[in-house]
């Protein structure tokens with residue numbers, strides 16, 4: 610009799626611990642941190658977390674990565690007030706390092722919900738004289754904050770290899786994201802690119818000290834997430850239907866708010 614009581618008590622202790630662990634793990638159904646970057650709505654790293662528009666865009670493997678059809682880019686920062694994300698392509702050429710040619714390509718939905726900002730500039734380098742941006746589409750090229758291509762070629766050690774004898778340097782073009790969105794590097798006929806952001810702040814600053822990377826501006830879907838968060842829930846979505854879900858601790862999930 611005593612024996613079975615002891616077994617019963619131990620069983621109950623085990624059960625309550627198991628329940629505690631269960632309720633702890635359901636307390637925050639979605640990771641809210643990756644490395645040193647906070648993961649808040651509309652983003653999510655686990656499937657079913659955040660807004661469905663941003664599904665599978667982020668990958669947390671030690672550091673946070675932004676996944677696009679042209680590769681995974683390291684996330685430098687997310688500014689939740691200004692609604693911007695800054696990414697960096699480690700295989701992109703910079704003022705001090707020349708890297709092999711490649712494209713920057715976003716998915717159609719990424720181009721809509723998280724496009725690069727207008728103060729992010731794509732610098733197309735080593736363009737052929739037949740490049741569309743030197744001919745029919747020459748109006749797509751501009752100088753920014755008083756900077757020109759010549760300055761880049763003359764300052765950056767990595768671009769000296771482009772030098773073409775007495776003729777100096779091949780053409781180059783400062784342009785916006787839309788240009789590379791509609792024309793691949795092959796069509797543009799430029800062998801390399803680099804990207805610079807916060808270009809409005811770069812007046813009088815040399816190419817060595819420019820801020821290399823891509824800043825993107827994201828939109829937050831108006832899907833009633835605030836109401837869910839106010840009730841203590843975490844915003845997510847059904848992975849089959851992609852309908853919004855309010856993920857609640859313990860109790861079952863709801864479409865709008867916890868405890869409803």
Ligand SMILES: *[C@@H]1O[C@H](CO)[C@@H](O)[C@H](O)[C@H]1NC(C)=O
Nearest residue numbers: 668669670674676680681682
């Ligand atoms: C996440 O990104 C890293 C870095 O590019 C990559 O090595 C890894 O395979 C990616 N993981 C997934 C699940 O895509």
Ligand SMILES: *[C@@H]1O[C@H](CO)[C@@H](O)[C@H](O)[C@H]1NC(C)=O
Nearest residue numbers: 735736737770771798799800
């Ligand atoms: C520059 O572009 C030309 C084609 O226009 C290409 O043949 C050459 O290899 C490029 N230079 C470098 C260093 O990649």
Ligand SMILES: *[C@@H]1O[C@H](CO)[C@@H](O)[C@H](O)[C@H]1NC(C)=O
Nearest residue numbers: 750751752755756757758759
């Ligand atoms: C950019 O600046 C360079 C050098 O100052 C100048 O030759 C060129 O015409 C300018 N390009 C545009 C598009 O304004």
Ligand SMILES: *[C@@H]1O[C@H](CO)[C@@H](O)[C@H](O)[C@H]1NC(C)=O
Nearest residue numbers: 638657845846856860861862
């Ligand atoms: C709530 O949704 C999450 C994510 O889809 C799921 O893992 C969990 O099992 C759901 N909980 C309940 C009680 O339905």
